[in-house]
Amino acid sequence: MDRSDSEVSQPPRASYLERVKTVTATIAEAGDKIERERRLPGELLDALHGQGLFRLLLEKRYGGAELNPADFQAIIEEVARHDGSTAWCLCQGNGCAMSASFLDEDVANEIWGDDPAGVLAWGPGASTALEEAEGFRVNAKAAFASGGRHATWIGTHATVVDSSGEPVRNDAGRKVVRTMLLPAAAIEWEDIWHVVGLRGTASDGYVVDDKHVPYRYSLLRDDAEERRTDRPLYLFRQTNLYACGFSGVALGLAQGMLDAFAELATTKVPRYYRNPLSQNAVVQSEFARASIRLNAARTFVQAELDAIWTKVCASGELSVAERMRIRLATTHAIHEAKAAADTIYDAAGSSAIFTSGPFERRFRDLHTVTQQAQGRRAHYETVGAFMLGNPPDLSSV
DSSP states (O other): OOOHHHTTTTTHHHHHHHHHHHHHHHEEEHHHHHHHHHSOHHHHOOOOOTTTTTTTSGGGGGTTOOOOHHHHHHHHHHHHTTOHHHHHHHHHHHHHHHGGGOOOOHHHHHITTOOOTOOEEEEEEEEEEETTTTTTEEEEEEETTTTTTGGSEEEEEEEEEESSSOOOOOTTBBEEEEEEEGGGSSSSSEEEOOOOOOGGGGEEEEEEEEEEEEEEEOOTTTOOTTOOOGGGGGGGHHHHHHHHHHHHHHHHHHHEEEEEEEEHHOOOOTTOOOOOGGGGGGHHHHHHHHHHHHHHHHHHHHHHHHHHHHHHHHSSSSHHHHHHHHHHHHHHHHHHHHHHHHHHHHHHHHGOOOTTTHHHHHHHHHHHHHTGGGGOOOHHHHEEEEEEOOOOOOOOO
């Protein structure tokens, strides 16, 4: 992809924010179609791929940008200001692309390097992999495969089993779970994504029925022994980058609502009032407080990600304490974004309820973000317990 000298000279964040600007009109034009068809339409996907926005976390050797976590979050936030489903799919696809660093180079090139539109998606569910010659026999029934309908490859996190169906265990006695990668044509889709918000993510279910997966097309996610690079980004776990990106989705949706309200408030005169909303003292106060809330959450998470990135680059490792800090800051950002958006939704009055307006879809999308695993309030307990000296629960960090 040819780029001007001015863009090449920009810092990575600024360069990719400029790329986002080139697709915002396409995102806006696709909005109703995204909502109606529960997919990202082809013309939008072409624009996103054309700007390399599915490759933000992919290694440079495979044609990726290899951005740091704070830059990644900021770019996802900017996309989410315009559409939550688009930002969500980008976050999911980028997180999955980190798998390239745990695969043989020829396999990673097949999936991403040689295919400019290569996208991997997956979701949780029941999945087993029976060891057989040079690979596995895989069966799975999974769901929540965000962006899977436009992915070229699908993964499933499979418990490896022996011929009797018993789980294979590692030296620590834990079940071995390997992520199996299959061409998208090898799976069967189940249309289950009829939901309140983030409709365009097409986070449907899928079935893998007795498919052979060669060993080379499987990986142990986040396993240091299988990692094929010492680049600092890949010391972070995929969960850490999902947390960064999905908190960016929440921040962007809320910021979009604040921006829309600032425009509305200058012209809307509510019934029984003489002046526009912008002249109402209560509205002024509430808008200021919502802005502070959102900006403070953004500043906190960005500062934490910058500090952790600097430390990881210097030390060559990501500690448990740093993983906890990521979880705390990103969870906080999601819920502060929701609180700010709720304030704006209330202040907009009846203008907020129309599907043709700028509030209703963002409101639904944001509340859907908080229902996903990254938005669980239980994360506060996990981090708080660790901060108070209890053994760490690493299942979500």
